[in-house]
Amino acid sequence: MGFRVTDLSCARSGRAVLRGVGFAIPEGRARLLRGPNGAGKTTLLRVLAGLLAPSAGEAELDGARLAAEPERYGENLAYCGHLDSLKPQLTVGENLRFWAALFGGGPLGPAVAAFDLEPLLDRPVHACSAGQKRRAGLARLLLAPRRLWLLDEPTVSLDTAAVARLAAAIRAHCAGGGMALVATHLPLDLGPAGEGPGAGPVELAPVEAAELATGADGDPFLTGSWA
Numbered sequence: 001m002g003f004r005v006t007d008l009s010c011a012r013s014g015r016a017v018l019r020g021v022g023f024a025i026p027e028g029r030a031r032l033l034r035g036p037n038g039a040g041k042t043t044l045l046r047v048l049a050g051l052l053a054p055s056a057g058e059a060e061l062d063g064a065r066l067a068a069e070p071e072r073y074g075e076n077l078a079y080c081g082h083l084d085s086l087k088p089q090l091t092v093g094e095n096l097r098f099w100a101a102l103f104g105g106g107p108l109g110p111a112v113a114a115f116d117l118e119p120l121l122d123r124p125v126h127a128c129s130a131g132q133k134r135r136a137g138l139a140r141l142l143l144a145p146r147r148l149w150l151l152d153e154p155t156v157s158l159d160t161a162a163v164a165r166l167a168a169a170i171r172a173h174c175a176g177g178g179m180a181l182v183a184t185h186l187p188l189d190l191g192p193a194g195e196g197p198g199a200g201p202v203e204l205a206p207v208e209a210a211e212l213a214t215g216a217d218g219d220p221f222l223t224g225s226w227a
């Protein structure tokens, strides 16, 4: 059980972005994903979410392997990318009910409380602020229980109180045995979930130009995956 990434590499438009990335997340732990702009955090999260093909390496979640068993692997994770993926014409409540029905999740109450959405339930998403939309998008994490949360810059647009709510949700997820990988440039208080063996930050450094992928005939655009 747990999450393990082994020797993962990925190229985008022929350029090596990830090279030999490896780390593990034990059950009940969360790790921050750190690195400067362009280091490959979004690329890594998209590969781990099954949205981008790696050029080498493997990820394994509770014994299910990304390459060999993508459906069983994918059933156990939730991915929140840069976009909130909300229907703008529907209210916040309608969006949440839609997601709960789609994923067979439980009642809305805990998700609404965790991200303070009660006052927004009847408001159309197109009339919400950026931070309000972000909170509604994150609340979906609590509507469909998944073992691993992959979060890409989830704190963007959130005020201090909302960042604390997000951190509390991650801590509670991990206290129940869940795991999380969170790309963020901001500090995030993960509490006990971010402490102990296998819980420190995963640091990504930009792949050096000398490591650029090249095709068999030296053309860099003959290798790698296209986004």
Ligand SMILES: Nc1ncnc2c1ncn2[C@@H]1O[C@H](COP(=O)(O)OP(=O)(O)OP(=O)(O)O)[C@@H](O)[C@H]1O
Pocket: 012, 013, 017, 035, 036, 037, 038, 039, 040, 041, 042, 043, 044, 227
């Ligand atoms: N669609 C794409 N096609 C080709 N190359 C891409 C694409 N998206 C990103 N890249 C390249 O991949 C590298 C890593 O980008 P990525 O978005 O993964 O970095 P990041 O660490 O998430 O950066 P940031 O902190 O700015 O969000 C960059 O050099 C970028 O130019």
